[in-house]
Amino acid sequence: MIYTLTLNPSVDYIVKLDSFQLGELHRTESEAKFPGGKGINVSRVLKQMETNSKALGFIGGFTGAYIEQFLEKENIETDFVKVVEDSRINIKLKTGQETEINAKGPDISETAFGLLKDKICQLNANDLLVLAGSIPGSLPKTTYEELVKISKETGAQFVVDAEGDLLKNVLKFKPFLIKPNHHELGELFDTVISSPEEVIPFGKKLVSMGAENVIVSLADQGAVFINKDSTLLANVPKGKVKNSVGAGDSMVAGFLAAYERTGDLIEAFRYSVASGSATAFSLGLCTKDQVAELIPQVQIKEIR
Ligand SMILES: Nc1ncnc2c1ncn2[C@@H]1O[C@H](COP(=O)(O)OP(=O)(O)OP(=O)(O)O)[C@@H](O)[C@H]1O
Numbered sequence: 001m002i003y004t005l006t007l008n009p010s011v012d013y014i015v016k017l018d019s020f021q022l023g024e025l026h027r028t029e030s031e032a033k034f035p036g037g038k039g040i041n042v043s044r045v046l047k048q049m050e051t052n053s054k055a056l057g058f059i060g061g062f063t064g065a066y067i068e069q070f071l072e073k074e075n076i077e078t079d080f081v082k083v084v085e086d087s088r089i090n091i092k093l094k095t096g097q098e099t100e101i102n103a104k105g106p107d108i109s110e111t112a113f114g115l116l117k118d119k120i121c122q123l124n125a126n127d128l129l130v131l132a133g134s135i136p137g138s139l140p141k142t143t144y145e146e147l148v149k150i151s152k153e154t155g156a157q158f159v160v161d162a163e164g165d166l167l168k169n170v171l172k173f174k175p176f177l178i179k180p181n182h183h184e185l186g187e188l189f190d191t192v193i194s195s196p197e198e199v200i201p202f203g204k205k206l207v208s209m210g211a212e213n214v215i216v217s218l219a220d221q222g223a224v225f226i227n228k229d230s231t232l233l234a235n236v237p238k239g240k241v242k243n244s245v246g247a248g249d250s251m252v253a254g255f256l257a258a259y260e261r262t263g264d265l266i267e268a269f270r271y272s273v274a275s276g277s278a279t280a281f282s283l284g285l286c287t288k289d290q291v292a293e294l295i296p297q298v299q300i301k302e303i304r
């Protein structure tokens with residue numbers, strides 16, 4: 001079973017405006033809301049790909065109830081720990097450019113954190129845990145390390161989609177997959193990366209530091225897949241970007257769903273890229289049909 005973990009879920013409030021000026025009153029052209037947070041997005045895209053998962057994390061208040069009910073309607077299993085404060089609302093402003101305001105979110109008590117750890121202790125060697133997104137400020141910086149250690153002891157595999165030290169510190173536990181974008185990869189090594197070719201040496205370093213499979217996305221410039229045996233480059237399909245929120249999460253879900261189905265890393269990488277683009281070209285997350293339509297446009301090239 002795949003478990004996704006979102007420590008700080010959100011309601012994503014997507015607001016479309018003609019333009020934006022500080023200090024002025026604006027009236028929206030359109031607005032939409034979705035349950036969000038990276039792990040939750042992974043669960044929602046997995047469901048589109050007919051792959052079941054269970055969403056874990058902390059939710060609270062009316063926003064938490066909205067998130068839970070939305071997932072239930074999509075037949076996604078959940079097992080959230082309830083907290084007192086409301087889950088956060090993240091604002092995604094579309095004005096031609098994409099601007100995001102991600103809220104801090106509720107405080108997590110030691111008791112709530114303990115309850116989450118108890119749930120992770122229940123995983124087993126057939127499970128895979130996806131840890132995705134930022135951690136609430138009230139939890140220690142070592143939270144991912146602590147949770148990964150617990151899941152490793154159960155024999156489960158894990159995937160991490162996070163930035164900076166959160167990612168670096170779990171590499172030694174050998175994640176099955178990590179998916180930084182090229183900016184995050186650059187920040188890890190204190191450099192600037194601006195092309196797929198420049199990704200390769202740093203992606204290989206992540207493999208030597210413990211990652212089994214690495215996908216680095218570069219938005220419209222393509223994506224790179226690296227493991228100990230191969231290095232692959234992919235182009236991205238052409239289309240009009242509507243809302244790229246969740247595109248990275250869709251890549252993780254697309255990869256896991258296709259790998260579970262085919263056991264083929266190249267096909268999984270192709271699905272991953274098509275899923276990311278299908279989400280970027282939609283208001284919400286991608287559907288299976290949208291992904292299938294883009295698949296023929298994704299060419300994979302092996303680098304020797
Ligand atoms: N302009 C674009 N055209 C086509 N595909 C795109 C575009 N922008 C993003 N994508 C798709 O989304 C994937 C992820 O994009 P990106 O590199 O921005 O990741 P990310 O920063 O993790 O995403 P996000 O944080 O928005 O979820 C890309 O690999 C690609 O498949």
Ligand SMILES: O=P(O)(O)OC[C@@]1(O)O[C@H](CO)[C@@H](O)[C@@H]1O
Pocket residue numbers: 008010012035036037038041090102132133134135245246247248249
């Ligand atoms: O604040 P974090 O946890 O880094 O990111 C949260 C978030 O921006 O990530 C998802 C898209 O990847 C959104 O659904 C959500 O609002």
